[in-house]
Amino acid sequence: MATVFNPTIAAITLRGLLGRRRSLLIALPPALLLALTIGLRVTTDINSGRDFGWPGVVLGQIGLVTLLPLTAMIIGTSVLGTEVDDSSILHLLATPVSRATVLTTKWIVASAATLVFAVVPITVAAFIGTSGYVDNPGPFDMTFTPVKGDASEAIGVIVAAAVGAVVYSAFFLFLSVVTKRSVAVTLIYILVWESLLTRQVSGLRLLSIGQYELGLADGLWDSAAAVVPGFGGGHLSF
Amino acid sequence: MSTDIAAAGSGSGPGPGSGVIHDIGYRTYSGERVGRLGIVRSLYWHSLRSAWGLGRGPKAKVVPFLALVIMCLPAVANAFSVSRTGVRAIRYDEYMHQFQLVLVLYLAAVTPELISRDIRNRTLPLYFSRPLRRTDYPLAKVGALITAMLVLTAIPELLLYIGTIGSLHGGSEVWDETRSFLPGLELAIVYSIVFGVLAALLSCYTGRRAFATGAVAVFFFGSWVVSSAMVHLTGYREHYHHSADGSGYFVKPDTPGIGPKISGLLNPANLLEGMKEWIVGRAPDNADVPYPGSFGVVYLVVLVAVCALAFFLLMRRYQKASLL
Numbered sequence: 001m002a003t004v005f006n007p008t009i010a011a012i013t014l015r016g017l018l019g020r021r022r023s024l025l026i027a028l029p030p031a032l033l034l035a036l037t038i039g040l041r042v043t044t045d046i047n048s049g050r051d052f053g054w055p056g057v058v059l060g061q062i063g064l065v066t067l068l069p070l071t072a073m074i075i076g077t078s079v080l081g082t083e084v085d086d087s088s089i090l091h092l093l094a095t096p097v098s099r100a101t102v103l104t105t106k107w108i109v110a111s112a113a114t115l116v117f118a119v120v121p122i123t124v125a126a127f128i129g130t131s132g133y134v135d136n137p138g139p140f141d142m143t144f145t146p147v148k149g150d151a152s153e154a155i156g157v158i159v160a161a162a163v164g165a166v167v168y169s170a171f172f173l174f175l176s177v178v179t180k181r182s183v184a185v186t187l188i189y190i191l192v193w194e195s196l197l198t199r200q201v202s203g204l205r206l207l208s209i210g211q212y213e214l215g216l217a218d219g220l221w222d223s224a225a226a227v228v229p230g231f232g233g234g235h236l237s238f
Numbered sequence: 239m240s241t242d243i244a245a246a247g248s249g250s251g252p253g254p255g256s257g258v259i260h261d262i263g264y265r266t267y268s269g270e271r272v273g274r275l276g277i278v279r280s281l282y283w284h285s286l287r288s289a290w291g292l293g294r295g296p297k298a299k300v301v302p303f304l305a306l307v308i309m310c311l312p313a314v315a316n317a318f319s320v321s322r323t324g325v326r327a328i329r330y331d332e333y334m335h336q337f338q339l340v341l342v343l344y345l346a347a348v349t350p351e352l353i354s355r356d357i358r359n360r361t362l363p364l365y366f367s368r369p370l371r372r373t374d375y376p377l378a379k380v381g382a383l384i385t386a387m388l389v390l391t392a393i394p395e396l397l398l399y400i401g402t403i404g405s406l407h408g409g410s411e412v413w414d415e416t417r418s419f420l421p422g423l424e425l426a427i428v429y430s431i432v433f434g435v436l437a438a439l440l441s442c443y444t445g446r447r448a449f450a451t452g453a454v455a456v457f458f459f460g461s462w463v464v465s466s467a468m469v470h471l472t473g474y475r476e477h478y479h480h481s482a483d484g485s486g487y488f489v490k491p492d493t494p495g496i497g498p499k500i501s502g503l504l505n506p507a508n509l510l511e512g513m514k515e516w517i518v519g520r521a522p523d524n525a526d527v528p529y530p531g532s533f534g535v536v537y538l539v540v541l542v543a544v545c546a547l548a549f550f551l552l553m554r555r556y557q558k559a560s561l562l
Contacts, residue, residue: 025449025456029460032460032464054471057467058467062463062464062467065463066459066460067460070452070455070456070459070460073455074456077448082448085447085448181347182448183451183452184346184347184451187343187346187451187455188301188343190455191339191342191455191459192339192343195459196308196337196340
């Protein structure tokens with residue numbers, strides 16, 4: 001493999017990716033996430049004792065587990081899939097560029113696009129959601145461990161989202177290489193494997209990218225909040 | 239024929255009385271013509287078959303039959319658990335809501351096949367050059383999609399019913415079981431109609447299959463996660479109930495307020511769940527959607543309005559000349 005990144009292929013891929021209507025489909029979910037975060041931030045008093053840590057639910061369930069894989073799916077399957085669909089991949093493969101270079105370039109573009117369209121909104125939402133807390137004594141009814149409202153939580157979520165974007169992009173790009181109907185296969189993975197089966201059979205967590213992310217986010221957050229007893233473990237899931 | 243060619247090749251002009259210059263053997267169709275209804279019927283039948291991958295390659299059958307197998311797994315598990323231990327694995331009326339992601343998967347894979355491919359391959363002009371009206375095509379397609387969905391939703395309910403009554407004794411028990419089975423079947427029909435119409439609408443705006451698949455999946459899955467999270471965040475979540483003797487348990491509130499009820503409107507499945515609870519008159523313990531009470535009318539109105547609007551937009555879409 002001579003080169004890892006080919007700027008011409010990257011430019012072509014980006015132009016195909018950010019077509020008129022597709023970019024709308026990609027940009028709509030992050031806009032929803034931000035609107036939801038801002039709405040909740042405005043309407044709830046985050047420092048009241050009865051608050052139960054909505055940022056954990058919004059960032060974890062909506063951001064990491066839903067927005068990120070769906071965005072990565074749309075992007076990861078279309079960087080290569082559309083060219084296979086309309087057969088323009090033949091022209092690309094006929095050029096004297098090694099196939100490994102083509103693939104790594106597409107992986108880098110897919111990761112970068114997922115970072116922009118999913119991780120950046122999650123980052124903004126994390127800071128909006130967690131800024132301005134004073135240390136929270138915890139809810140009275142003991143249902144939820146409250147989100148500790150400082151940058152440690154936000155950083156855990158952001159790092160996990162960034163890692164998840166790269167891993168999801170690689171996996172979905174792989175699926176679009178080995179299968180013809182990559183979107184359907186990717187959906188089977190997201191809907192059936194990650195959402196349905198992992199919820200019923202907890203052992204499958206060991207083979208789920210989404211659960212890796214949540215574990216990473218919780219782990220980083222725990223190590224940051226280890227000095228404060230009573231925090232940590234499973235904040236980001238229902 | 240050969241004489242004509244010879245005549246043309248010899249250079250001599252056509253003889254008097256022979257008006258035909260070339261007769262290359264085309265024949266006109268002289269059989270029976272099926273007409274508009276026949277076209278609609280065969281379009282419906284063909285779409286229904288292709289929605290299950292019948293008459294197509296083995297790859298087209300993977301997703302539909304995988305979805306059917308996953309949908310049927312709980313019913314099969316239930317048959318075993320009822321016969322061994324008498325414990326039910328799943329209720330008729332929670333089946334569709336619990337496994338809605340499988341329905342979404344099926345629709346995301348199949349609806350673009352039925353609807354987007356004709357736009358992509360520009361076959362619509364061929365359909366509309368027949369005695370087929372503009373509204374007939376979407377009607378046949380949506381009808382086929384709803385029927386195909388019915389196979390996916392009703393078979394598991396039926397399996398659940400058969401698996402349960404196999405372990406029952408006496409006519410009255412079977413009758414009671416049948417009475418709780420019928421609402422489940424009705425729910426399967428309603429889910430098929432609502433999900434089918436919405437998915438068809440989402441797919442008819444694009445000719446790219448991958449695009450339509452993404453739109454259907456993002457709409458159903460995304461709105462479900464947002465709606466469920468909003469139900470949770472606006473107050474309908476488990477809290478610790480203290481009993482008098484010092485013990486306690488986790489329970490969701492009886493009177494959740496208006497926030498969770500409005501949040502339930504944001505997703506088709508949660509909408510149907512709330513409407514079901516309203517019609518039945520109560521919610522199961524720790525339901526996903528709070529019991530709407532008198533707010534249930536809004537659920538019904540929103541459901542009917544959304545379906546009517548989706549149907550109208552779908553019909554209007556096929557009036558457009560730009561589609562051809």
